[in-house]
Amino acid sequence: MIMVPTDFKALIQRFYHLQSERVETYRLFEEGHEAYLRTGPHYDFDHYKQLVHEITQAFCGISKELLEIKERLHHEFDRPDLSEHIEKLQSKEKQKLELTAKLQLARQRAQDHPDDEGCQEKIQEIKHKIIKNKEALSEIMQDFKYDSEECE
Numbered sequence: 001m002i003m004v005p006t007d008f009k010a011l012i013q014r015f016y017h018l019q020s021e022r023v024e025t026y027r028l029f030e031e032g033h034e035a036y037l038r039t040g041p042h043y044d045f046d047h048y049k050q051l052v053h054e055i056t057q058a059f060c061g062i063s064k065e066l067l068e069i070k071e072r073l074h075h076e077f078d079r080p081d082l083s084e085h086i087e088k089l090q091s092k093e094k095q096k097l098e099l100t101a102k103l104q105l106a107r108q109r110a111q112d113h114p115d116d117e118g119c120q121e122k123i124q125e126i127k128h129k130i131i132k133n134k135e136a137l138s139e140i141m142q143d144f145k146y147d148s149e150e151c152e
Contacts (some may be wrong), residue, residue: 008077012148015069015086018062019141022093025058026100034103040111060095061091066090085144092140102126 032051036043066086074083103126109121 007042011069011072011077014143015066018066018069022059022062024074025055026096027060029055029100033107035113037108040108043108063090063093079148081147085140085147089140089144090139092137093131096130096137100125101128101129 028053032048032055036051039047067090070083070086070090073086074080092125103119103123106119106126110123112118113119
């Protein structure tokens with residue numbers, strides 16, 4: 001059973017901790033994918049599949065706990081504003097994960113088809129969307145920070 005903080009401050013701290021865990025999980029995902037690409041052209045897909053499975057589990061665990069925090073902020077602490085930030089954050093994080101997966105596929109395609117100009121264009125296009133997504137995420141985090149600190 002997850003130890004759930006009982007006071008507001010601890011809950012907010014837990015939220016930040018989960019977000020940094022998420023960032024770390026992305027880093028591991030990126031590193032794992034780079035290692036996978038180095039195994040080409042005869043890719044070690046089983047190893048990569050295992051990584052994807054572990055990463056997915058990590059993200060699911062983080063999301064599950066964030067949703068619990070969202071509920072508690074809303075109902076126990078009467079902070080629908082903060083729970084709304086978490087909802088927006090979750091939606092953007094979902095999009096970020098989808099874009100990251102697309103980028104990884106595009107990178108593999110580019111590696112497998114070095115003469116295909118379209119592959120590089122696709123990579124740039126996805127990278128651009130990821131930048132936009134990260135900007136939106138950091139805006140939500142700023143709003144969350146501002147709103148959660150205003151009552152201290």
